[in-house]
Amino acid sequence: MANLAGSTSGVVNDAVSDQTSKSNTTPLVIVTILFFMWGLLTSLNDVLIPHLKAIYTLSYVQAMLVQFCFFGAYFIISWPAGMLIKRIGYQRGAVTGLVIAASGCALFYPASTSGYAVFLLAFFVLASGITILQVAANPYVTVLGDAKTASSRLTLTQAFNSLGTTIAPALGGLLILSGAVLSAEQFAAMPAVEQAAHKAKEAATVQGPYLALAGALLLLAVLFAFARLPKIEHSDSASTSNTSGQSVFAHRHLVLGAIGIFLYVGGEVSIGSFLINFLGESQIAALSAADAAHYVSYYWGGAMVGRFIGFAVMRYVSPGKALAFNAACSMALILTAIFSQGAVAMWAIIAVGLCNSIMFPTIFSMALHRLGALTGQGSGVLCMAIVGGAIVPFAQGFLADHIGLQMSFCIPAACYAFILFFGLKYAGMYNNDQQSTAA
Template sequence: MKTRELSSPVAIAIVSLIFFAWGGMTSLNDVLIPHLKAVFSMNYAQTMLIQFTFFGAYFLMSLPSGAIVSRIGYKPSIVVGLITAAIGAALFYPAARLPSYNVFLLALFVLASGITLLQVAANPYISLLGPAATSHSRLNLAQALNSLGTTVFPFFIGPLILSAAVLGADQLAALSPDALEAYRTTQARSVQVPYLLLAGGLVAMAILVLVLRIPSLKQGVDAGEERHHSYRHALQRAHLRWGVIAIFLYVGAEVAIGSFLINYMARPEIGGLSEATASRYLVYYWGGAMVGRFIGAALMTVVDARKLLALCAVVAAVLLAITMGTKGNVAMYSVLAIGLFNSIMFPTIFTSAIEGMGSLTGKASSLLVMAIVGGAIVPLLQGMLADRIGIQPAFVLPLLCYAYIAWYGLRGSRIGVVEATTTQAPLRAMH
């Protein structure tokens, strides 16, 4: 007797849990940055290799992930993505055991490769689990849970990683070689238990998806159309070209700000907080993004989404200007408030960029996922800038990113008459 597939609401709940998990693991990079900076006594540019490696995987693995999804379908791809991410999380154990910064970076790359496959598979999959008219609602729900993950993981797991007191440069210099080695080993090993637990959770989710009969769907296009379409054809659409740049700069700005928050709030003239305490304040940055998505979804029923995108980008730029020009609580809370206005940017840019792409939508989506590599490049550039001019004035870089996004919302996201006439590709179930 054949077992019936689970209903769409149950399948949506299961896949939304995966959004929650990968959001949380991504935000833990903001905790790893000050932690590994202290362990290996690195400057800001060297430490930003964490984000460079993690988000560089999006660029390198996006197209291979798309090929995997096309070959084996959404559900098996989600399982493979979860297992790959679990292997990356498990690699934190030997990386901390050594300890070795290079092995940490390898673990991050494997973890991010799994998340890239999840991004490519789960985003379209959840939009297909139900009527097309409510696809935006389903995706917004999943993205809100993704933001919930970015909010709670640093709050609960961050203090575990940053539990030991971080010594300053003068204190480290005063330690004997043996004491310095013991300190670094103790600091490095604080990540072992949290990441082993994360690896176990990912494996459990993979088993859940594999065992439960959630629908297996596939979005297809006519074979002849697919052969004649290329990424070059997709990039001929101006609103997609500008959208790829907008995603690159948005993710870069969001990640760069989050990457510096703990070190920034720990500065005496800003918050004077310990690293462990500062990690709890990340809830305001990432939690603001979660709350903002619910508010934005309601506002978009009465306000043009592109205009709202431009407004949020302008406010984010103003908040950065405030934090650059002030001290104390004003500087600290103004930068944390940016999370609220980041909230609608990624989904609004993404949906605006693929609008009217028809049978080119799949290729457009892959290009936009590749553009997440901005999370690798912009933080690294800001780290280099911070080493030269200081962490506070270096926020000028994400400020410029938001200025471009404001332009994209007002002008760059508009599609021409020809582009708007493209039809959507049909969907079919894969049995």
């Protein structure tokens, strides 16, 4: 697993070959490009889920296999990714991740002519590349500056991740969902030959967009390979002063933070995954898939706006208190969406995106606080916890099939309840940096 120095111990050394690279601005800009790209790729899932559900007449649980395969890769690949990055370094690791992600995008072409199973394989390969980028980039950002502003700094880079997630649904709706979507009854009434032709036509709409993304990722990999980034190294003294054989799981705030990441990603992904179908419900907005996709952009756009706001606010407000406040607001909005109808329910669920804004970077940096030489291992644990994006939507899909889509949103509401607890428990985490790292 990658070995990083602690974010507050002051033992991280940035070995930069060029004296003009003393500033961390250039490395942050380069890493931020990666955040943008994986945001774009992740958010496109919200467009493809209803698209594939309609093409292959899937149940909600079957449709959620997209997120199960995509975010399941985080659980499977995170630990090997950490070992890979330890061996080849952060920069080469990022290039490797970009190439693998490009391969996943390229697989969408044969998937469109094969079937749903090949689509699921493509999602897994794509997510494997993104996982390597996550393992490398998130801890990189936390050490490129002062520890007390790590949450603020990671929030800023995540804002550009949200720019990608904001653009993707509208773009995907235009390029992928523009065709007429048949209901299950209409599709069943068609002759078998026409059914096959319709499936092939609709599936082929993903070919152009994902081949273009594959090319963009390969170009970014080439540019990133030749970029001049500081090498993050860990001094020998750090490895003896903080670990002495101690398990990373001995740090309670990391364990609770991993649970928080699991539930946050699960809740956020669940809402995005079901949003197009939710807005298509007759008692909510009765929107077509293509029209609803634009509102998914508002959901992710709220997170982008909130992250820019959070970047400034959390320089003065405790990250834990800001996290708890946003989690409480998320719960209130989801409950409003569950127990109301029409425009109130629609805008309530969309507004959860604004509250999501600071959650991932804040939980991530709080969980890594004062881990010292275990920071790299801690990052791997947190990235593995992103598997919540596979499990929670699957659970909500099960409920949606049995008790209805609207009531199934009680699942993400419960996720935010734990995040509220985590934020309140560690609201004063940064007030006394002289205390032991174990909570």
